[in-house]
Amino acid sequence: MTENPEQEYAAGESTDDPTTDDMLVETDVSGSVASSGPTMSANTVVRAENVNVWYNDEQALQDISLEIPENQVTAMIGPSGCGKSTFLRCINRMNDLIDAARVEGDLYLRGKNVYDDDVDPVALRRRVGMVFQSPNPFPKSIYDNVAYGLKIQNKKGDYDEIVEDSLKRAALWDEVKDRLDESGLELSGGQQQRLCIARAIAPDPEVILMDEPASALDPVATSQIEDLISELAEEYTVVIVTHNMQQAARISNKTAVFLTGGELVEFDDTEKIFENPESQRVEDYITGKFG
């Protein structure tokens, strides 16, 4: 594992050779080779097919198959250690940064298998942004936190405009517009997390992965993040891991229930999962009988 994969990832940096980024961004993962993948529903952005993951000899995910729809919030719930974060990290190949991890199976982003040899994980992560559990702004100004990913990608464009737009989309602009030069570390926890969301959306990804993005926040900041997630889904496909079942019920359209052993037990509309699940094990889990 790298020294700090979260920071490394968030910056869009990687030990991988970045020189091939454009190839993937502009061709493969953008979907122009969609015909090479399986047939997917028109609104499917991510499709997992028989995904298995091991950490050394321990299997963390078993044969996961599911389709994540566009412009919706898809929640991953389940007890601790059931593989939710591992699945999230399959989507942007962040498990590549964990030496012990081995992924088998197919995972398509708009019809392109992200595990194909010609896919550059660095470029993939620009299409699939990520927000982590603990807010992790860089020790830089608010402006530079948002612009950092653009700078290291040598992305063209009006940075002032992109920074402002990203902060607006992250519902933070009004609170920081007069202090863009101040350190991101001086913000409150909830503001820091919204700054991280602004940083994730500045490169204009298609998918945003969120790994328990509100679990370190107080109830007011949590509620702001939840409102924001629902708004983001109008433009982005959001996949969120949460321990908080009420949160999944409040903000997601689809819910995947993982249970111990890395098994995906049920995946359906959120309402169905919470009101009338097919599986007794899912019902037991959501009614608090275990987990």
Ligand SMILES: Nc1ncnc2c1ncn2[C@@H]1O[C@H](COP(=O)(O)OP(=O)(O)OP(=O)(O)O)[C@@H](O)[C@H]1O
């Ligand atoms: N870097 C790692 N090295 C070895 N094993 C790992 C690693 N990361 C996760 N695991 C193991 O894989 C399994 C799934 O972990 P994962 O973090 O994906 O579960 P989770 O459902 O997200 O858990 P939590 O809700 O507690 O965050 C667990 O048994 C965990 O111990």
